[in-house]
Amino acid sequence: xxxxxxxxxxxxxxxxxxxxxxxxxxxxxxxxxxxxxxxxxxxxxxxxxxxxxxxxxxxxxxxxxxxxxxxxxxxxxxxxxxxxxxxxxxxxxxxxxxxxxxxxxxxxxxxxxxxxxxxxxxxxxxxxxxxxxxxxxxxxxxxxxxxxxxxxxxxxxxxxxxxxxxxxxxxxxxxxxxxxxxxxxxxxxxxxxxxxxxxxxxxxxxxxxxxxxxxxxxxxxxxxxxxxxxxxxxxxxxxxxxxxxxxxxxxxxxxxxxxxxxxxxxxxxxxxxxxxxxxxxxxxxxxxxxxxxxxxxxxxxxxxxxxxxxxxxxxxxxxxxxxxxxxxxxxxxxxxxxxxxxxxxxxxxxxxxxxxxxxxxxxxxxxxxxxxxxxxxxxxxxxxxxxxxxxxxxxxxxxxxxxxxxxxxxxxxxxxxxxxxxxxxxxxxxxxxxxxxxxxxxxxxxxxxxxxxxxxxxxxxxxxxxxxxxxxxxxxxxxxxxxxxxxxxxxxxxxxxxxxxxxxxxxxxxxxxxxxxxxxxxxxxxxxxxxxxxxxxxxxxxxxxxxxxxxxxxxx
Numbered sequence: 001x002x003x004x005x006x007x008x009x010x011x012x013x014x015x016x017x018x019x020x021x022x023x024x025x026x027x028x029x030x031x032x033x034x035x036x037x038x039x040x041x042x043x044x045x046x047x048x049x050x051x052x053x054x055x056x057x058x059x060x061x062x063x064x065x066x067x068x069x070x071x072x073x074x075x076x077x078x079x080x081x082x083x084x085x086x087x088x089x090x091x092x093x094x095x096x097x098x099x100x101x102x103x104x105x106x107x108x109x110x111x112x113x114x115x116x117x118x119x120x121x122x123x124x125x126x127x128x129x130x131x132x133x134x135x136x137x138x139x140x141x142x143x144x145x146x147x148x149x150x151x152x153x154x155x156x157x158x159x160x161x162x163x164x165x166x167x168x169x170x171x172x173x174x175x176x177x178x179x180x181x182x183x184x185x186x187x188x189x190x191x192x193x194x195x196x197x198x199x200x201x202x203x204x205x206x207x208x209x210x211x212x213x214x215x216x217x218x219x220x221x222x223x224x225x226x227x228x229x230x231x232x233x234x235x236x237x238x239x240x241x242x243x244x245x246x247x248x249x250x251x252x253x254x255x256x257x258x259x260x261x262x263x264x265x266x267x268x269x270x271x272x273x274x275x276x277x278x279x280x281x282x283x284x285x286x287x288x289x290x291x292x293x294x295x296x297x298x299x300x301x302x303x304x305x306x307x308x309x310x311x312x313x314x315x316x317x318x319x320x321x322x323x324x325x326x327x328x329x330x331x332x333x334x335x336x337x338x339x340x341x342x343x344x345x346x347x348x349x350x351x352x353x354x355x356x357x358x359x360x361x362x363x364x365x366x367x368x369x370x371x372x373x374x375x376x377x378x379x380x381x382x383x384x385x386x387x388x389x390x391x392x393x394x395x396x397x398x399x400x401x402x403x404x405x406x407x408x409x410x411x412x413x414x415x416x417x418x419x420x421x422x423x424x425x426x427x428x429x430x431x432x433x434x435x436x437x438x439x440x441x442x443x444x445x446x447x448x449x450x451x452x453x454x455x456x457x458x459x460x461x462x463x464x465x466x467x468x469x470x471x472x473x474x475x476x477x478x479x480x481x482x483x484x485x486x487x488x489x490x491x492x493x494x495x496x497x498x499x500x501x502x503x504x505x506x507x508x509x510x511x512x513x514x515x516x517x518x519x520x521x522x523x524x525x526x527x528x529x530x531x532x533x534x535x536x537x538x539x540x541x542x543x544x545x546x547x548x549x550x551x552x553x554x555x556x
Contacts, residue, residue, distance in 0.1 A: 118272075119425055121304075123312045123398035127405060128385050144377075148331070151338035172345075173337050176250035183251040186241045187258055190234060191300070194262040197229050199296050202270055206277045206290050215281075226270060234263050239465060252466045260458060264305045264426055269296060271430055272307040302397050303388040305426040312398035325390035332382035336375055343371040344514070348522045364515045365508075372510030384420060410498035412485040427451050452483045463517070469524060473516045477509055 131137040205222040212218040238259040242252045269291075276289040291309055299307050347367050380403070388402045404418035417424055431454055435447040460475040485505065 118429055119306045121306075121308065121311050121399040123314065124401055126385060126389055126400040126402060128381075129389070129400070144335075148335050148338065151335070151342055154342055155338060170337065172340060173333075176248050178248040179245060179251050182241070182245050183247060183254045186238055186255050190238060190255075190258060190262050193229075193233055194266055195297065195300060197233070198226065198266040198269055199293065201226050201229070202273060203290055206273075206288050209277060210281045210288075226266075230263055230266065234259060234266070242465060243468075246468075249466050252468075253462075256462050256465050260462065261305075262300075265300055265307075267430065268305055268307045268426065269299065271434075298395065301391060302395055303392050303402065303422065304397070304399070305422055306429065313396040314393075314398050315396075317396060318393055322390050322393050325386040325393070328386045329382050329390070332378045332386070335378050339371045339374055339378075344368075344518060348518045361515075364519065365511045367511075368515040368518070369507050369511035372514040373507055375514070376506070376510050380419075384422075388422070408499065409502050410495065411493045412482065412502065415502060416482075416486065427455060448486075449483070452479060452486075456482075467517060467521060469520060471517060471520050474513055477512065481509070 132141060201222050205219065208218055209215055238255050241247075242255050247255065273289070273291060280287065280289055295309050298311075302311065304311070347364070384403045389400060391397070392400055402420075402422050404421060406415050406418040409415035409418060428451075431451045432447050435450055436444065439446075456475050456479040459478060460470075460472055463474055464470045
C-alpha cells in the first residue's frame with residue numbers, strides 16, 4: 001500500500017515535470033540565449049519570471065500532494081485500527097464472545113476473556129499535544145486566549161464605568177465553590193472507603209473461594225456485601241451529604257463526579273479480577289491472582305476506568321508540563337466565570353422584563369448557543385485534556401488517548417465513541433459487551449439502548465443533584481434525540497455535510513440545555529415555590545409564591 005502511494009505520487013510529480021519540460025522546449029529558441037546576457041550578469045526580470053513559474057508549478061502540485069498524503073495517512077490509520085481490533089479480539093477465537101460461538105452450551109457464563117484480551121494500553125500522546133505542534137492549530141489556541149483577555153477587559157471596563165473603580169471580586173466563583181472543606185472531607189471519606197472495602201472484600205472472597213465447601217453461597221454473600229457498599233456507602237452517602245449540607249453547585253460537582261468515578265473504578269477492579277480467580281480455581285492453581293494494594297492504589301488515581309495490574313509507563317515526569325496543564329485548568333475556570341458574567345447573567349437577569357412567549361424562548365435559546373458552545377469546548381479542554389494529562393504525567397501513565405478527533409465526526413455514533421474515550425471504554429466493556437455476553441450476542445440494538453439509558457440516567461442524576469432540582473431536559477435530549485441521531489446519522493455518513501450537521505445539532509443542543517436550565521435556576525432563585533416543578537415557563541403557578549415574587553413570575 002505504501003509503495004503504491006509513493007509510486008503514484010512520483011508518477012504525478014514526474015508527469016508534471018515532463019509537462020513543464022515540454023512547455024520549455026516549445027518556447028522560442030532565443031529564450032535560452034536571453035537567460036544569460038553577454039556581459040555574464042543574470043537578468044533580474046528573467047530570474048523573477050522563473051521564480052514565479054516555479055511557484056505556480058508548486059501551487060499546482062500542492063493539492064495533489066496533500067490529497068495523496070491524506071489518502072495514505074487515512075489508509076495507514078485504518079490499517080492500524082484493524083490491527084488493533086484484531087488484537088482486541090485476541091487475534092483468534094479466544095474472546096468473551098467468540099468462545100460462545102460454536103459451543104453447544106450457549107449460556108456458558110463461566111467463560112470470560114482475561115484482561116489482556118480487553119482494552120490494550122500503549123504509550124501514546126494526546127491528540128491535541130500533537131496538533132499544537134502545528135502552528136496553524138496553535139493559532140486557534142491563541143485566539144481563545146485573546147478572547148479571554150477581551151472578556152476580562154470588558155468586565156473591568158464595565159465595572160469601572162458602573163462603580164468608578166476596578167472591581168476585582170469574584171462573587172460567582174466564591175459562591176460556586178462555597179463550603180469546599182465539606183466537599184474535601186467527603187472526598188477523603190469516599191476515597192478511603194473505596195480503597196479499603198472493595199479490596200478487602202475481593203481479597204477475602206478470593207482466598208476463601210477455592211477452600212469453601214459452598215463456593216456459590218460464598219460468592220453471592222460477598223457480591224451482596226459489595227453491592228451494599230456501592231449503593232449505600234458510595235451511592236447514598238455522598239448524595240445525602242451534598243443535600244444535607246446544601247453545598248453550592250461547584251462543590252456538589254466535585255463530590256458527585258468523584259462519587260460516580262469511584263463507583264466505576266470499584267466495579268472495574270472487581271470485574272477484571274474475579275474471572276482471573278475463577279480461572280485459577282478451575283485450573284487448581286496454588287497461586288491466587290490477587291493484585292497488590294499498590295496496584296489498586298495506582299489504579300484509583302490513574303486516568304482510566306479500566307483496571308490492569310500494570311500500565312505502560314513513561315520514563316520521567318515533566319513537572320513543567322504538569323504545571324502548565326494545571327495552569328490551563330485554572331485558566332478555563334476563569335474563562336467559564338467570565339462567560340457567565342458577560343454572556344449568561346445579563347441574558348437571564350433581563351429576560352424577566354418581557355412577558356414569556358415563544359419568541360422570548362427562541363431568542364433565549366439562540367442567545368445561549370455561543371456561551372453554551374464555548375463552555376462545551378472549555379470543559380472538554382480543561383478536563384479531558386489538561387486535567388487527565390496532568391495526572392497521567394505525574395503518574396507516568398503512558399496511554400494518553402483520553403479522546404479522539406471527535407470534532408471531525410460525520411456521525412453521532414462516531415462522536416459518542418471519540419468524545420470521551422475514558423467513559424466510552426467503561427460503557428463498552430462493562431455495559432455493552434457484558435450485556436451481549438449475557439444474551440449471547442442476540443440483542444445488539446437492545447444492548448445499545450441499555451447503554452444509552454444508563455448514560456442518560458447518570459448524566460441526569462448528576463445534573464439534578466448539582467443544580468438541586470430535577471428538570472429532565474438533558475435526559476430527553478440524550479435519550480430520545482441523541483439515540484435517534486445515533487441510528488439515523490450513523491457511520492455510513494462520510495460526506496463533509498454530515499460534519500456540518502453534527503456541529504449544528506451540537507450548537508443547538510447546548511443552547512437548549514443552557515437556556516432551559518438557566519431559566520429554571522433563576523426562577524427558583526427569585527421565586528421560591530413549594531411543591532411545584534418546574535417553575536420556569538408557563539407551568540409556574542403564582543398561587544404558591546411569596547408576594548414579592550408574584551409580579552416577577554407573572555411575566556412567565
